[in-house]
Amino acid sequence: MSSILEGLSPVQRQAATHKDGPLVVFAGAGSGKTRIITTRIAYLIEQGVRPWEILAVTFTNKAAAEMRQRIQRLTFDGQRCHIATFHSACARWLREFAEHLGFTSDFSIYDDSDSTSALKKVIKSLTVEAELGPLVVEMRAFIHSAKTNGLFPSDLAQLSPALRDQIPDGGEEIYRRYQETLAASNAMDFGDLIMNVLLLLRRNTQVRGVLQSRYAYLMVDEFQDTNKSQLELVRTLCERHRNLFVVGDDDQSIYSWRGATPENILGFEKMYADAQRVTMAQNYRSAANIVAAASGLIGHNTHRAAKQLFSEVPEGEPISYRLESDGEMEAWHVIETVKRELTRFHYSDFAIFYRTNSQSRLLEEALRRENIPYKVFGTVRFYDRLEVKDILAYFRLVVNPNDDVSLRRIINVPARAIGKKAMQDIEAHAERLGLSLMATIKELGSSDGGRLGTKLSVVVTTLETISQQLQKAPLAECVSLLLEMIDYKSYLQKKFPDQFLDKNENIHELSTAIANFSQRNPTSSLADWLQMVTLDREEEEEGTMGGVSLMTLHTSKGLEFKRVFIVGVEEGLIPHRNSTDDPALLEEERRLFYVGMTRAREKLSLISARERTTFNQRSVNEPSQFLREIPERYLQCDSIATQERFIGAAKSFDPGEISYEYAELDESMLTAGSKVRHPTYGMGIIEGLEKQFNNTKAVVRFNDFGLRKVSVSQLELPGSNLF
Secondary structure (H helix, E strand, C coil): CHHHHHCCHHHHHHHHHHCCCEEEEECCCCHHHHHHHHHHHHHHHHHCHHHHEEEECCCCHHHHHHHHHHHHHCCCCHHHCEEHHHHHHHHHHHHHHHHHCCCCCCCECCCCHHHHHHHHHHHHHHCCCHHHHHHHHHHHHHHHHHHHCCCHHHHHCCCCHHHHHHCCHHHHHHHHHHHHHHHHEEEEEHHHHHHHHHHHHHHCCHHHHHHCCCCCCCECCHHHHHCCCHHHHHHCCCCCCEEEEEEECCHHHCCCCCCCCCCCHHHHHHHHHCCEEEEEEEEEECCHHHHHHHHHHCCCCCCCCCCCCCEEECCCEEEEEEEEEHHHHHHHHHHHHHHHHHHHHCHEEEEEEHHHHHHHHHHHHHHCCCCCCEEEEEEEEEHCCCCHHHHHHHHHHHHCCHHHHHHHHHHHCCCCCCCHHHHHHHHHHHHHHCCHHHHHHHHHHHHHHHHHHHHHHHHHHHHHHHHHHHCCCCCCCCHHHHHHHHHHHHHHHCCCCCCCCHHHHHHHHHHHHHHHHHHHHCCCCCCHHHHHHHHHHHHHCCCCCCCEEEEEEEEECCCCCEEEEECCCCCCCCCCCCCCCCHHHHHHHHHHHHHHHCCCEEEEEEEEEEEEECCEEEEECCEEEEHHHHCHHHEECCCCCCHHCCCCCCCCCCCCCCCCEEECCCCCCCCCCEHHHHHHHCCEEEEEEEEEEEEEEEEEEECCEEEEEEEHHHHHHCCCCCC
């Protein structure tokens, strides 16, 4: 047996030694798929295949780099293989064959900002649409969808009537003009890198012949993440030799919003009737309890390849589940657990996963309070996010009008036509006079009769009005008041159409943070809150290595940690509220939860919050339906009867048998947003509370009867099963 195959299991060896013809490897989480790909490449070279005839594609530069390093450790000739991401491989071919498309080899590759700018220019030339922002968002999404489905503008006319009805008004013309604009600029966007290679493969027999002859063996990593265009690219490249080797896990397909579909791997054997299949179900990463629990969960998906993940790693501890009263208590519990377990784990062993980026705020604040180093993956820290820093800059100017850094940040946010040259002139004038920037723009606004003076006069008036209003307003209302005064959300939607939803969530979370601070410190001012935030952040260890890792569930894919917490395991987050009415999206949410669970090597905790606050509105959430899909024997529940007034909360439970009921209702448990039940009207949501003598009335919007005003003594919180 070849030395490069040593240590492989029989199933792994079967995949690694496959030579000719199509093969699909269903590689479960932690089953060693990267090892199989790299070992197979080394094995092919050992069997006499020329390394430059081997092409392996994956999705990230990091994965491609790791693959190259592993292959080179196995065989010196591995460095002569072509190992790349889909986009970098296509960019390389397009540099080579650019002239066949009318481009030069030094064409530009537009990033999101560049392509959005080009699209705006096209739309402006074709429409007098007043609200450009929403139209740009719609057209970007449409063009992205067209390209992930392999459709050029000329292909749209051939679509069925049902599909054509989904094209936005003017979409075909805008798409065509956009592509013409890019071509005129000798530029391509990221979608074009694959689309233009497809165009060559479809239409240019010379290029198609060269590329099909060049690669005798083609391997694709993470095949479940491919979209329709990538599938066509792969299938066309391997038409001549048919040596296509794909590896993936349909249970980890979590990128439908990027056009990825598990159908590509599930339907592989239909595309290639002679394809062989290998299923690698042994997980080498995680404790057996974690693997069994995750397998029990994912087994509830109906659209998947049959497989049962297992582990021979020792059983380990049961997965712990805890229901906390709110988001702050959730964060507190996680951080206290981290501190308690430092005798067993290092900071770098811990990871906290969540569904949305805005959930990181409470966790970050708790970590800072306890001086625990941490790193946020996939995005910047909460208080370093652009939209948060913009709002903080306005607040700092209210407290300190001579804050030059803050004024410099927001003087053109939202856009006020004060360009870089104007700012240089203002700063030079301030330096000559020895004044702050605020004093300088006031002076120029009153003395300069030109266009700049007029613009600065408007800025001064705006900032003074903001200052007056915020100083009088309750602290909890400062964010919403500022947003309204400067129409900041419209600015964000126009400038960051693709990121608007995330940025809007972060603003809501900032508003919640201030409201919580105000509630705890009712006499505090905006200056007090800014001081608290600033001092907390000063104590952070910037760039700390070895800290606790924070990231979304999407970002966690491909990583592993000894100790994992998944927070927000509740309806509306996991699964996300946008998916609950669509069976296909609900299955993807289950896959996402499965991905998060299988990142844990030794210990896993799941936490829910019964209440969350968003933009000063409290909502009551049920624990996730996915919790009852985890086999009972692998899940241990912590009791929190003293916090949540549950009767009968148990250390462990059978989701089908145990029901949690509330003790006598305490009016303080009722807030706007609470779900309640009335003996006559049924289920509803409280919209407000009113005191009437010794009786409290609740204004409730009932599901079947609309608004009614009823006594709170007639209401009860839901007494149905916890799950």
